[in-house]
Amino acid sequence: MLITLEGLDGSGKTTVWEALQDTYPDAVFTREPTDSWYGDAVYRSINNDDADSLAELFLYTADHADHLSRVVRPALADDRMVISDRFSDSRFAYQAATLEDSELVRPLEYIQGIHRAFSREPDLTLYLDVDPELAAARSGSTNKFEQVAYLSKVQENYERLLKANPDRFVRVDTTEPPEVVLDRVEATIARFVNA
Ligand SMILES: Nc1ncnc2c1ncn2[C@@H]1O[C@H](COP(=O)(O)OP(=O)(O)O)[C@@H](O)[C@H]1O
């Protein structure tokens, strides 16, 4: 079973992901960008304000391909629960925003198409919902993606994904304190696992 955590920067994904490690000690905890050299390349691009957005999409996608074949698919083949802090939906939401004014006609659909050929859809995606202003304040706006205007576009893309996949996504309100958010996430996962 593949469970993913998605949301804007500062939505509290990593806080939840860390806490879940105590609740599910047998699960495989992983994340994108990964800690491989592909992930290092991605972080170099994140920290480069002049990075080409299309090149960046392919760096993130290369990291995802390696993540899938090296970590995710083997764990799922062993019947392990995999919990990933960000996954393909981050590309659909973020890179569709960076590529909005590019030569691509429908960036979100284009990026989904690339993934469809080789990727694996999560079974359950927890969307940690936060407005862009709070997200930027919580994340400290430390990189080029953490600005309110950009995060608003990313949020719109996430909303499109939620609308298109109502059975896979569960929205969690993150204006509540971290322990309440964690309770909601755990209850959702428990319902899903026991269904
Ligand atoms: N529910 C919450 N309410 C208030 N602050 C939170 C909440 N969840 C996380 N935070 C704080 O917001 C910041 C960003 O959280 P983090 O888990 O790193 O988010 P993300 O991984 O989505 O970027 C951290 O300082 C964290 O302590």
Ligand SMILES: Cc1cn([C@H]2C[C@H](O)[C@@H](COP(=O)(O)OP(=O)(O)O)O2)c(=O)[nH]c1=O
């Ligand atoms: C995985 C992924 C991340 N990102 C962005 C979101 C973040 O701004 C940045 C780094 O991700 P991450 O380390 O998860 O940041 P945070 O904990 O602040 O949410 O990379 C993409 O644009 N596309 C992607 O496919």
